[in-house]
Amino acid sequence: MKRFATKLVLWTSLVTMLSGCLYPESQKNENQIPYTDQIQSVQTAVEQYQDNKSVLPIKTRDQETPIYQKYPIDFKKLVPAFLQQAPGNSFENGGVFQYVLINVEENPTVRLIDLLLIEKVKDLQLRVNDYRRKKDYPPFNEVLAKDRYSINYEAMGIEEEITVKSPFTNDQLPFFLDQNGNVHIDYSSDLTKAIESNPDHNYQNGDDIRDLLANNSFYVPVASVPYTLENDKAVFLVK
Known part of the structure; x- marks a missing residue:
C-alpha cells in the first residue's frame, strides 16, 4: 500500500511537470489578455519615472526601426522602484505582448505589440525568402x-x-x-x-x-x- 501511494505521488508530480511543459508561460490564457489595469499600472510607472528622471524608460533603437517598435519600455528601469514587476502578459514575464510607447514627444502613451503577429510575419517571410532563393524574385x-x-x-x-x-x-x-x-x-x-x-x-x-x-x-x-x-x-x- 505504501509503495502504491509513493507511485501515485510520483505520477501526480510527473503529470504536473508535463502540464507545465505542454503549456509554456506564453501560451497560458492570462498571459494573452491585455488587462486594462496592467496597462494603466505601467502607464503610471512611466509617468512617475519621467517626472523623476526627466527621460523615458525605453530601450535604445536605431532610426531605421519601424515607428511602432521604436520605443519599447525597459522594465529594468521601472522595477522595483516604480513598478513591482513586469506585467504577467509582457514578454519579459512570459507573456505575448511587448509594451511600447507612442506619442513620445507630446504625450507618452503605453500600447502593446502582439508578438504572435510578429511571429506569423516572420514565418511567412521565411517562406517568401525560400521562394526567392529558388526563383531569384519574390x-x-x-x-x-x-x-x-x-x-x-x-x-x-x-x-x-x-x-x-x-x-x-x-x-x-x-x-x-x-x-x-x-x-x-x-x-x-x-x-x-x-x-x-x-x-x-x-x-x-x-x-x-x-x-x-x-x-x-x-x-x-x-x-x-x-x-x-x-x-x-x-x-x-x-x-
Missing part, C-alpha cells in the same frame, strides 16, 4: 498600389491564402509584399472601419492615418506601412 501576384503587391501563394505551393487575426477588429487580415519582398500586414480594412467610427478625425489625404488604430486601442499596427484616406476609405500612402 512571389509577387497582383499590384495593389505602387510598390505594394499581393502574394502568389499558389506559386509558393500554399493552397490557401494566409491571414492573421486583427487585434483591432478580430477580422482576418491579409499579408502583402513591398517592392523588396518584405512581408507586411494589410490593415486597410481595419483603418476604413476606424475612419467610419471616428467621423470627427482631423486627418486629410496625404496624412498617415495609422494612429487612428493606435490611439483608439490597446494595440499598435505592427508590421504595417503608412496609409492615408481617400473618399473616406483607407488606401496605401505611396510617394
Whole structure:
C-alpha cells in the first residue's frame, strides 16, 4: 500500500511537470489578455519615472526601426522602484505582448505589440525568402498600389491564402509584399472601419492615418506601412 501511494505521488508530480511543459508561460490564457489595469499600472510607472528622471524608460533603437517598435519600455528601469514587476502578459514575464510607447514627444502613451503577429510575419517571410532563393524574385501576384503587391501563394505551393487575426477588429487580415519582398500586414480594412467610427478625425489625404488604430486601442499596427484616406476609405500612402 505504501509503495502504491509513493507511485501515485510520483505520477501526480510527473503529470504536473508535463502540464507545465505542454503549456509554456506564453501560451497560458492570462498571459494573452491585455488587462486594462496592467496597462494603466505601467502607464503610471512611466509617468512617475519621467517626472523623476526627466527621460523615458525605453530601450535604445536605431532610426531605421519601424515607428511602432521604436520605443519599447525597459522594465529594468521601472522595477522595483516604480513598478513591482513586469506585467504577467509582457514578454519579459512570459507573456505575448511587448509594451511600447507612442506619442513620445507630446504625450507618452503605453500600447502593446502582439508578438504572435510578429511571429506569423516572420514565418511567412521565411517562406517568401525560400521562394526567392529558388526563383531569384519574390512571389509577387497582383499590384495593389505602387510598390505594394499581393502574394502568389499558389506559386509558393500554399493552397490557401494566409491571414492573421486583427487585434483591432478580430477580422482576418491579409499579408502583402513591398517592392523588396518584405512581408507586411494589410490593415486597410481595419483603418476604413476606424475612419467610419471616428467621423470627427482631423486627418486629410496625404496624412498617415495609422494612429487612428493606435490611439483608439490597446494595440499598435505592427508590421504595417503608412496609409492615408481617400473618399473616406483607407488606401496605401505611396510617394
